[in-house]
Amino acid sequence: MTAEADMKAAIRAGYAARLAEDVPKMLSFFTEDAEFAFNVEGLNLTGDGAPVRGRKALEAIFTALVAAFKIEDWTEISLTAEGDRAVLHWRATVKSTKTGASSLFDVVDLVTFRDGLFASLYQHTDTAKLAAIAGPGALLASA
Numbered sequence: 001m002t003a004e005a006d007m008k009a010a011i012r013a014g015y016a017a018r019l020a021e022d023v024p025k026m027l028s029f030f031t032e033d034a035e036f037a038f039n040v041e042g043l044n045l046t047g048d049g050a051p052v053r054g055r056k057a058l059e060a061i062f063t064a065l066v067a068a069f070k071i072e073d074w075t076e077i078s079l080t081a082e083g084d085r086a087v088l089h090w091r092a093t094v095k096s097t098k099t100g101a102s103s104l105f106d107v108v109d110l111v112t113f114r115d116g117l118f119a120s121l122y123q124h125t126d127t128a129k130l131a132a133i134a135g136p137g138a139l140l141a142s143a
Contacts, residue, residue: 007081007113011088014118019074021066027055031117034058038065039124051120068134070095077106086111094133101133 010029017025030036036058037051052061077089088109095102110122 004081006116007086007111008079010113010116010118011079011081011086011109011111012076015074015076015090018066019071023059023062023066026062027059029118030055030058030121031114031119034118035120036061037120037122039122039127068097070097072102084113086113094130096133096135099133099135101135103129103133105129 014026014029017029032055033053034055035051035053038061052058072093072095074090074092077091079088080086088111089106090109091104091106093102094105105125107123107125109124110120111118112120
């Protein structure tokens with residue numbers, strides 16, 4: 001099990017890497033076999049909301065997300081960690097690099113840790129609003 005303070009520090013550092021658009025640093029917080037799921041069913045995104053597994057697959061989707069969406073004014077609303085799991089609620093302005101449109105989003109991340117690293121990350125946000133700022137067609141290229 002990972003200590004609560006260590007889990008919180010890892011999550012905050014992982015988001016610092018995301019805000020810096022540093023995909024290699026982002027990946028360093030994940031286990032080799034980590035799973036990532038982004039709740040985006042119906043939006044023609046990579047995996048259509050299905051989990052992706054392994055650092056190579058995570059690298060592809062994180063690279064696409066960083067290219068497609070800029071995150072501004074990121075704010076941690078709440079972060080709870082217990083046992084090997086953590087829940088982060090954050091808020092930020094997300095801007096589509098394709099359309100230039102942006103909106104304020106609330107996002108909830110569910111993280112499971114193993115050996116001090118993210119073994120899984122499930123991200124949930126307002127998919128209708130995401131589709132609205134991204135514009136018509138696919139938001140991300142297929143991995």
